[in-house]
Each structure stands twice: as structure tokens, then as C-alpha cells.
Amino acid sequence: MENEEARSTSISSQALGSTLHKKHLSMLERLSNREQIRLDNSLARRSDSDSHSNLPSSSTAFLSRFSDSKRSIESRIAQSRLDHPTDPSQVRSLLDNISASISDLEKLVAESSYFLPSYEVRSSLKTISDLKQALETLNSELIPRKKFTFKNKSAKKDPTAEPNETTPENPESVSTKHVNLSFPVRDSPGFRNKKGEILVMNFKGSDIGEFTVSDLDSCEVRLTGSVRALFIHRLSNCRVYVGPVTGSILIDEADGCVFVMASHQIRIHNAKGCDFYLRVRSRPIIEDTSGVRFAPYCLNYEGVEEDLRGASLDEETGNWANVDDFRWLRAVQSPNWSVLPENERYEVVNISTLGGGTDGN
Incomplete structure (x- = not known):
């Protein structure tokens, strides 16, 4: 009788041990799966971060180049006010060179717009607009309009017209009010x-x-x-x-x-x-x-x-x-x-x- 009870107890202990072992294995499997998921998510986040890390570097390179060009143009405009040439042809060449630099800067923005955020594009275009306005002001300072006044004795002067007004008879005269510096002054075909x-x-x-x-x-x-x-x-x-x-x-x-x-x-x-x-x-x-x-x-x-x-x-x-x-x-x-x-x-x-x-x- 005692042997039967001992045998029964042994069987029950083995069954319990088997059940606990299975639960333990199941728990280990769940922990392993959870850890794998955590690692996968971590790698995914790292990969996503790496994939976006190129954008700041591209943006940074653009901003550095843009800022350098902007400072150069501003410096040339400021310097031109201090020691500009007196020869009209040299003045025109100076203004054309600055205008060409602004156009190059505008092209840089266009070529970089693929990876730039929209606010950076707008900000850059606003800067270019300000540079054009500054060049327009410099244009009026270095080339006074009165130098281009066309005097024609046969033409009747309109007493109400401004002396610096742009007229068909005087295509060289410059009205800073209407100048659009997107159009460099060039004699192109x-x-x-x-x-x-x-x-x-x-x-x-x-x-x-x-x-x-x-x-x-x-x-x-x-x-x-x-x-x-x-x-x-x-x-x-x-x-x-x-x-x-x-x-x-x-x-x-x-x-x-x-x-x-x-x-x-x-x-x-x-x-x-x-x-x-x-x-x-x-x-x-x-x-x-x-x-x-x-x-x-x-x-x-x-x-x-x-x-x-x-x-x-x-x-x-x-x-x-x-x-x-x-x-x-x-x-x-x-x-x-x-x-x-x-x-x-x-x-x-x-x-x-x-x-x-x-x-x-």
C-alpha cells in the first residue's frame, strides 16, 4: 500500500515537474521574442536615423555655401559704395558682375530645392530678393539718372515729367522704381x-x-x-x-x-x-x-x-x-x-x- 502511494506521489511529482518545465520554457521563449522585437525596433530606429542623417549634412553644406556667397555679395556692394570706379563702363561691368553672382546664388537655391525644407527655400529666396534690392539701390547711386538724360532740342519737354523718367527716346535711362534685376543688362541676341x-x-x-x-x-x-x-x-x-x-x-x-x-x-x-x-x-x-x-x-x-x-x-x-x-x-x-x-x-x-x-x- 505504501509502495503504491509512493509510486503515485512520484508520478505526480514528475507530472508537476514536467508542467513547470514547460511553463519555464514558454516563459523563456516569450522573453526571447520580446528581446528580439526590442532589438529589431532599436535597429529600425537607428537605420531610420542614419537614413535621415544625410539630409542635415546636405542642408548644412548648402547653408554654408549660401552664407559665404551672400556675405561676399554684401561685401562687394558695400565696398563699391566706398571706392567705385568713375568710368561708366567700369561701373556697369561692376554692377553686371554682382548681378551675375546673385543669379548664380539663385540657381544654387533652385538646384538644392530637392532636399531643402520649404521654409529654407522661402528664406533663401527672400535673401536673394533683398540682395537684388540692395543692388538696385547701388545702381541708382553709382549711375545717377541725370547722367543718362537724353537732350533733344527738337523734342518738347513735358514740364510734368520727372527729369529721370525712362522714355522710349532714352533707353539707357534707369528707373529704380521699375528695375527688375532678374534681367541682367546684357546685349544678348x-x-x-x-x-x-x-x-x-x-x-x-x-x-x-x-x-x-x-x-x-x-x-x-x-x-x-x-x-x-x-x-x-x-x-x-x-x-x-x-x-x-x-x-x-x-x-x-x-x-x-x-x-x-x-x-x-x-x-x-x-x-x-x-x-x-x-x-x-x-x-x-x-x-x-x-x-x-x-x-x-x-x-x-x-x-x-x-x-x-x-x-x-x-x-x-x-x-x-x-x-x-x-x-x-x-x-x-x-x-x-x-x-x-x-x-x-x-x-x-x-x-x-x-x-x-x-x-x-
Whole structure:
């Protein structure tokens, strides 16, 4: 009897030991799994931190370069006030060099906008705007307007007009009230003062770096090949078709026009009622502009794909719809621009099949 009780007790002890062992193993497994999860989460957080660590370094490099350039430009402007040359041609060269440096700084912002936070882009653009204003002031100080007053004995002087007013007879006079320093003062080739014409220019094989299109009314402009910079000024009811621009396109005063263009940077000032079909590496910028609409680039001509690849503009970035209104600082959508409805867009504009045209020089 005692042997049976002892045997029963031994069996019960073994069963209990087996149960406790299983519970112990289960507990160890849970602890192991929990530790593995903790390690995985820790590695994930570290990986995420490492992946974002490149952004501050890129931003830091940009800010360092931007600050150095800004200080250099400010120093040159300040120094120019102290010991500027007296020769007008040297003064103009000095101002042009500073203006070119500001344009280079603007291009740096455009090229860096991929990784910069939006507030950094806005802050940088505000700094560039301040530098342009400072250069504009320097321009008026170093080149007094009275030096450019055009005296024509046969012309009747308007007693109500300011002596420094810009007039068609005096294209060299400067009005600091209306100067837009996005347009460097250069005698670049271009189309000027035309009405109702088809104007054609092919940049392939040419050494033209900059091109100007200004004072056109009801014209059609076709620019093929690649150019470094394009300046567009005072256009009304025009259609402008442009191949790749490797630098910047600067537009000032456009009314009722259609633009189809590709560029690394596009800045639009004082435009009204225009449609823009763009391919652009950075966010397009508008200022003092209203009633403009945007759509993707749709230009076609023989060799356009090769030209776009050569200018690193062969890929669609979608930035045509990411417009920055420099005068609209609220968080809500700017009322000054909109996306062009698909049913109102051009599908493809093939300028190779269009006839007519006057060649540029």
C-alpha cells in the first residue's frame, strides 16, 4: 500500500515537474521574442536615423555655401559704395558682375530645392530678393539718372515729367522704381519689338549662351536646341515654344500668353492670364502674378528628346504643379495660380510641322 502511494506521489511529482518545465520554457521563449522585437525596433530606429542623417549634412553644406556667397555679395556692394570706379563702363561691368553672382546664388537655391525644407527655400529666396534690392539701390547711386538724360532740342519737354523718367527716346535711362534685376543688362541676341510675326531660332551649332525675347505683340516664338538662359520681357497675346534651357528662364510682364518651356529654373513676374506648360527641375516661382494656369510640358520637334537628355531635363519631375507664389505666404493655396484642366490642355505641340517663320540672329 505504501509502495503504491509512493509510486503515485512520484508520478505526480514528475507530472508537476514536467508542467513547470514547460511553463519555464514558454516563459523563456516569450522573453526571447520580446528581446528580439526590442532589438529589431532599436535597429529600425537607428537605420531610420542614419537614413535621415544625410539630409542635415546636405542642408548644412548648402547653408554654408549660401552664407559665404551672400556675405561676399554684401561685401562687394558695400565696398563699391566706398571706392567705385568713375568710368561708366567700369561701373556697369561692376554692377553686371554682382548681378551675375546673385543669379548664380539663385540657381544654387533652385538646384538644392530637392532636399531643402520649404521654409529654407522661402528664406533663401527672400535673401536673394533683398540682395537684388540692395543692388538696385547701388545702381541708382553709382549711375545717377541725370547722367543718362537724353537732350533733344527738337523734342518738347513735358514740364510734368520727372527729369529721370525712362522714355522710349532714352533707353539707357534707369528707373529704380521699375528695375527688375532678374534681367541682367546684357546685349544678348534675341527677338525684340515685333508684332504679328512667327519668330524661329535654332540654337544647335551656335555659341549663343543667352537669348532675349522682348516687346512682342501677337507673335509666335519657336526656340529649338538648347540655350543657357532665356529672358522674356513685355509680351502680349503671344505663344512661346521653347526647347531645354540649362539654366534659368526669367519672365517679366506677360499678358494673355501661352508658354511651353523646359528649364532648370523658371521665375515669373507680373504675368496675367497666361498658361504655362512646364518641365522644370525646381519649383516654379511666381511674383505679382494672377490668373495663371499650369500644365506639363508638351512640346515636340525633331531631336527634342536628345536635347532634353543633354540638358538633364528628360525626366518629368511633376514640379510644374508645385508652384511657389512668393507674394502669398499663407498656408492655404494661392488664388493666383491653378492647374490647367485636362480637357483644356494642348496634348502635343509639334513645331516641326508648323510652317513659316523669321529666323533669329
